[in-house]
Amino acid sequence: xxxxxxxxxxxxxxxxxxxxxxxxxxxxxxxxxxxxxxxxxxxxxxxxxxxxxxxxxxxxxxxxxxxxxxxxxxxxxxxxxxxxxxxxxxxxxxxxxxxxxxxxxxxxxxxxxxxxxxxxxxxxxxxxxxxxxxxxxxxxxxxxxxxxxxxxxxxxxxxxxxxxxxxxxxxxxxxxxxxxxxxxxxxxxxxxxxxxxxxxxxxxxxxx
Amino acid sequence: xxxxxxxxxxxxxxxxxxxxxxxxxxxxxxxxxxxxxxxxxxxxxxxxxxxxxxxxxxxxxxxxxxxxxxxxxxxxxxxxxxxxxxxxxxxxxxxxxxxxxxxxxxxxxxxxxxxxxxxxxxxxxxxxxxxxxxxxxxxxxxxxxxxxxxxxxxxxxxxxxxxxxxxxxxxxxxxxxxxxxxxxxxxxxxxxxxxxxxxxxxxxxxxxxxxxxxxxxxx
Numbered sequence: 441x442x443x444x445x446x447x448x449x450x451x452x453x454x455x456x457x458x459x460x461x462x463x464x465x466x467x468x469x470x471x472x473x474x475x476x477x478x479x480x481x482x483x484x485x486x487x488x489x490x491x492x493x494x495x496x497x498x499x500x501x502x503x504x505x506x507x508x509x510x511x512x513x514x515x516x517x518x519x520x521x522x523x524x525x526x527x528x529x530x531x532x533x534x535x536x537x538x539x540x541x542x543x544x545x546x547x548x549x550x551x552x553x554x555x556x557x558x559x560x561x562x563x564x565x566x567x568x569x570x571x572x573x574x575x576x577x578x579x580x581x582x583x584x585x586x587x588x589x590x591x592x593x594x595x596x597x598x599x600x601x602x603x604x605x606x607x608x609x610x611x612x613x614x615x616x617x618x619x620x621x622x623x624x625x626x627x628x629x630x631x632x633x634x635x636x637x638x639x640x641x642x643x644x645x646x647x648x
Numbered sequence: 649x650x651x652x653x654x655x656x657x658x659x660x661x662x663x664x665x666x667x668x669x670x671x672x673x674x675x676x677x678x679x680x681x682x683x684x685x686x687x688x689x690x691x692x693x694x695x696x697x698x699x700x701x702x703x704x705x706x707x708x709x710x711x712x713x714x715x716x717x718x719x720x721x722x723x724x725x726x727x728x729x730x731x732x733x734x735x736x737x738x739x740x741x742x743x744x745x746x747x748x749x750x751x752x753x754x755x756x757x758x759x760x761x762x763x764x765x766x767x768x769x770x771x772x773x774x775x776x777x778x779x780x781x782x783x784x785x786x787x788x789x790x791x792x793x794x795x796x797x798x799x800x801x802x803x804x805x806x807x808x809x810x811x812x813x814x815x816x817x818x819x820x821x822x823x824x825x826x827x828x829x830x831x832x833x834x835x836x837x838x839x840x841x842x843x844x845x846x847x848x849x850x851x852x853x854x855x856x857x858x859x860x861x862x863x864x865x866x867x
Contacts, residue, residue, distance in 0.1 A: 502754045503834055505805040591688030591696065592751025593825045594758045597809045627812070631687055631696075632749070634810035637776075643763060643808070 490515040495527045498605030498646045499534060500542035500598035507602055507646040509609065510534075520611055524554035524577060527610045528603060532585075535599075542598055543590070550585035552622070554578070554607075559616050574615040576638070577607050583622040589630040596633035601644040608641035615641055673861045674717045676737040676745040678813060679704035683727025691752050691828070692841040697725065699750040699840060703826065703850060707748075710854035716861065731775075734816035738778070743864050744789055744857055745821040747813050750840055755830035756803030757849065759793055760823040761786045762815050763808040778818050785820035789860055793822060796856030800848060803829070824853065 493516040498507050514530050516523050529548030534540060536547035559574040589596065600619070607614045619635045620626070626635050679700040681687035687696025701722070708718045719740040721733045737745045751758075766783035773781060790806060797804045814821040826849055829838035838845035 503830075505754060505758065505807060590751070590753050592753045592827075593749055593760050593809055593811060593823055594751060594805070594807065594827070595753035597760070597807060600810075631681070631685070632809075632811060634812050634815070636812075637810050639810070 490517045490522075490526075492516075495530065496606070496609035497527065497531050497534065498602045498609055498644065499531070500602040502542050502595065502598065505594055505598065507598070507605055507644065509605075509646045520556050521554055524556065524607055524611055524614075525551050527606055528554065528579065531602060531606050542595070542602070544585075544595075544599060545588045546582070546585040550582050551579065552582050553580040555580070556611070556614070572613065575611070575613045576616045576618065577611070577614045578618050578620060579603060579607075580620040580623055586621045586626065586629055591630040591632065593632045596629040596631075600629065600633050600635075600639060604639050604641045605644035605646055608644065617641060672717070673864065674719060674740050674742040675711055675857055676719045676721070676740050676742040676819065677704045677707055678721040678733050678737065678745065678747040680747055680749045680813070682722050682725055685727050687749070688751055690750060690840050692839065694841065696750045699826070700748040701725065703748050703750075703846060706846065706850040707746075707853055710850055711857060714854065714858050716857060730813040731816065733813050734775075734778070737817045737819055737821070740819075742819040744860055745814070745817050745819040746853070746857075747811065747821065747823040749823060749825040751825050751827050752840070754805070754825075754827040755834070756805065756827060757797050758805050758807065758825040758827060759790045759797075760807050760809040760811065760814075760825065761790050762821065763810050764815060773818065775816055776812075777815060779815050779821060782818055782820055786814075786822060788863075789820040790822045792860045792863065793824070793853065793856045796859060797849075797852045800852035800855070802848070802852065 492513050494511050494513055495516060497510050497512055499510050500507055512530055514526060516526055528551045532544065532546055532550050533548045535542050535544040555578040557576045557578065559576045589599065604617045607617060617639045619629075619639075621635070629635055679697070681695070681697035681700060683697075685697065687700070689695060690699060701724075704720055705723075708720060711718050719736065719742065721736050722728055733747075762779045762783065764777050764780040764783060767777070767780035769781040779786065794804050794806060809823065811823050814823055826840065826846075828836045828840055829842075829845060831837045840846075
């Protein structure tokens with residue numbers, strides 16, 4: 441004979457189990473609905489193909505330690521950050537190509553990101569920076585690019601100056617450039633050129 | 649009595665003459681890299697740190713033979729931070745500081761001065777931009793080195809760079825990067841392992857520093 445209090449306890453536990461099962465089922469359904477809603481919000485249309493434009497690339501030449509401007513046609517986005525990454529990608533593709541005047545392995549994928557920020561000004565806070573004022577470009581290079589870059593003062597300086605010159609030629613508002621490697625500050629590019637300082641694009645003027 | 653006075657005046661004159669010190673001329677040679685920092689790898693498998701140490705030793709001997717006092721930042725395969733190198737150079741109060749490097753890129757001798765903007769000498773200088781007060785002298789030293797190297801028949805390129813070690817030096821400072829000698833079609837005519845080439849470079853640099861000492865002695 442089962443005592444009455446045990447019957448009541450068993451019934452209560454059974455009811456609690458059923459209620460918990462229903463709640464779990466509802467939570468699962470809600471999560472499923474949220475997931476479907478998220479998928480609906482994802483872009484489904486193909487990205488717009490950027491029109492081809494002429495870009496000025498400041499190309500280094502090891503044989504005479506010079507920087508020369510070359511004109512290349514390449515698809516350029518209207519977004520300044522994407523535009524900066526595209527021109528630097530093309531520049532590094534040239535350096536990685538066989539017969540390069542400044543051989544550096546890595547290619548276009550060596551530029552992870554380019555961030556464009558208002559240039560630091562002693563008299564203005566970033567919030568009050570003018571809309572069309574000078575910009576600081578922060579170039580984030582990949583660690584593999586820095587690791588494989590030829591070591592030497594001339595080789596590293598030419599790479600840094602050609603990047604600064606190319607940014608300035610295509611984005612005239614960029615007056616200063618800083619470098620990161622894998623998102624971190626790094627002492628030198630490959631043992632020589634200082635990557636902790638801010639470079640002025642005015643110092644990277646190619647020869648006429 | 650008169651003789652004693654004359655003798656005393658003579659002794660005083662000798663004492664005054666003995667206090668006139670000859671002009672102190674010190675050169676700092678900084679063999680770049682060292683220890684675990686090997687620097688670039690050169691074509692013959694040699695590391696940049698070994699080449700620079702060898703060139704530093706050779707140049708030190710040539711300068712010592714010409715009566716020039718030399719301070720080196722390292723005499724063995726030891727690692728040194730750029731700050732320590734600049735510290736050694738600044739304590740030496742040298743009239744010329746050469747940071748010695750080597751690279752397989754480019755050709756001939758690359759002379760680099762700091763890319764810092766020239767500034768007036770102040771009582772206290774920021775460590776990372778200490779070189780800015782000496783930029784005028786550094787450019788003049790680079791000019792003297794350029795003339796001597798060209799006179800020795802070498803190809804020279806002059807440039808400005810951001811190199812932490814020379815940016816923190818207060819002496820006239822130039823980074824000297826030795827690259828292979830190349831002829832037409834970028835063909836190597838003398839590699840970095842060529843002893844004759846190394847000797848020519850060291851001799852030309854020594855001649856330049858002797859010339860720099862002469863220029864420094866002029867009022």
